Amino acid sequence: MTMLKHGISLGIERHGEGDFFVNIKAVGKLTHADYEYMVPMLESAIAGVKSPDIYAFLDVTEMDGWEARAMWDDLKLGLKHGHQFEKIAILGKTELQHWMSRMADWFTPIKVRYFRDETDALDWLKE
Template identity: 55%
Template sequence: MSSNVHGISVGIERSGNEFYMTFVAVGKLTHEDYQYMVPMLEAAIAGVDKPEINVLADISELDGWELRAAWDDLKIGIEHGKAFKKIAIVGEGKLQEWMAKIADWFTPYDAKFFDNKKQARDWLND
């Protein structure tokens, strides 16, 4: 049994008058991680008539994806991308910044990379 910590935490935060969904990705994500997270995400989106959800995604401790998990991530973007308005991605390093730029190019929501949460929250509140 592996002792490597990995997974996705989903939550809600408030900054000023704005509420937004939070994701924290840790370790190398697996298909099983998405099997647990996707129903929570879908339940949250289902409760909103015309969702325009802002997201704060912390990937600073993300080590990557297994191939099937990367496919799961792409499917979420395709199936639910229109529910999101802005995604602030907090991470470290050029590779994570590059991943955020790719997300911005190929998704209907506005995605931007930050190296700290304060700047990310400020952008979400604009």
């Protein structure tokens, strides 16, 4: 039996009144079902907070891409909640991931940085 490994693991910590640290690990090829799992958890965590500030650590070192519908889900998440993200630190291992991180930084109001070292990424989020 061959087992395909894919999905999202998500951790959310609240600090103070409205700061949230979100830890996301993406593995394999992300699907619409992965976003159906993640988005309600994020929205539930920030519900009732007037102006949440989200600091996200995104580990994509084992990610292989998205299904088309999952890409759409990611775009919708960004349009709905993008203004609530203060920083996104992306931990990756490929030049394509680095390039996509730079594109996100250029075309969104969110501070996005790419890292190959987890400690550096977490330190930057805490600045």
